[in-house]
Amino acid sequence: MSVAGGLEKALLRGRQAGCRVVQVFTRGTSRWEVGALSQAEVIRFREARAQTGVEPVAAHVSYLINLASPRNDVREKSLAALEDEVKRSARLEIPYLVMHPGAHLGTGTDLGLRRIAEGIGHVLRRTPAVPVMILLETTAGQGTGLGHRFEHLAVILERVGAPDRMGVCLDTCHVFAAGYDFRSRAGYEDLMAAFEKEIGLERLKVVHVNDSRREAGSRVDRHAHIGQGCIGARGFGFFMQDRLFRDTPFILETPKDKDPKGTDMDVVNMRTLRMLETNG
Numbered sequence: 001m002s003v004a005g006g007l008e009k010a011l012l013r014g015r016q017a018g019c020r021v022v023q024v025f026t027r028g029t030s031r032w033e034v035g036a037l038s039q040a041e042v043i044r045f046r047e048a049r050a051q052t053g054v055e056p057v058a059a060h061v062s063y064l065i066n067l068a069s070p071r072n073d074v075r076e077k078s079l080a081a082l083e084d085e086v087k088r089s090a091r092l093e094i095p096y097l098v099m100h101p102g103a104h105l106g107t108g109t110d111l112g113l114r115r116i117a118e119g120i121g122h123v124l125r126r127t128p129a130v131p132v133m134i135l136l137e138t139t140a141g142q143g144t145g146l147g148h149r150f151e152h153l154a155v156i157l158e159r160v161g162a163p164d165r166m167g168v169c170l171d172t173c174h175v176f177a178a179g180y181d182f183r184s185r186a187g188y189e190d191l192m193a194a195f196e197k198e199i200g201l202e203r204l205k206v207v208h209v210n211d212s213r214r215e216a217g218s219r220v221d222r223h224a225h226i227g228q229g230c231i232g233a234r235g236f237g238f239f240m241q242d243r244l245f246r247d248t249p250f251i252l253e254t255p256k257d258k259d260p261k262g263t264d265m266d267v268v269n270m271r272t273l274r275m276l277e278t279n280g
């Protein structure tokens with residue numbers, strides 16, 4: 001949900017759309033320099049949470065952060081920003097902080113993964129005993145982006161350790177674009193088996209439910225409305241009916257527009273998902 005006009009607006013927008021949980025940005029997405037959270041902002045957020053009953057289950061880090069960057073200045077800024085993101089989430093009592101692992105920018109997968117693990121380790125050591133779990137998001141693998149293979153996430157998780165501070169967020173659009181084609185029952189089972197083998201399903205804390213405008217294996221990250229992209233409704237039915245996800249937060253990151261009748265597409269997408277929950 002958008003935080004335009006104040007962080008607490010995301011909770012109010014969430015309630016309006018009928019959400020039980022939302023994901024927010026606490027630092028904006030496109031600038032390195034941001035002001036500190038004021039006590040008034042924290043209080044307004046806490047009040048909106050109590051008033052709406054909408055749980056801000058996850059924050060998503062700024063897209064500027066790249067722990068795998070070979071550039072020292074970017075790396076330094078990324079480390080500082082990630083540390084700040086962890087502290088902001090803690091102040092707002094948001095349990096999960098979602099991040100894309102990073103892009104190696106031509107320096108290779110192994111070095112990129114090592115930089116990411118070292119960077120996260122550094123931030124966790126500087127924020128001990130903070131009850132915020134960092135979730136590595138599965139990515140589409142655009143350009144030199146890492147995290148489109150479950151093996152990448154496994155390497156980072158293993159190097160960082162700290163299992164109580166580290167988990168994974170699965171994005172349906174991204175895994176599909178990365179080549180995990182779950183449109184058939186067999187494909188869905190293969191996806192889950194691969195996740196279990198490489199990472200372990202107990203580490204899967206949040207699911208981003210998005211359809212994909214691009215084909216399986218395209219490695220292009222373009223979100224579509226549920227059932228209107230290349231995945232189609234059936235693939236989402238497998239997720240919605242899987243008992244494994246009964247208590248897992250599902251978050252929409254689909255385009256924020258309206259259908260021809262003027263209905264908010266968040267509402268339409270949630271209706272589609274809830275229908276798929278009962279008949280698939």
Ligand SMILES: [Zn+2]
Pocket residue numbers: 137171208253
């Ligand atoms: Zn996502």
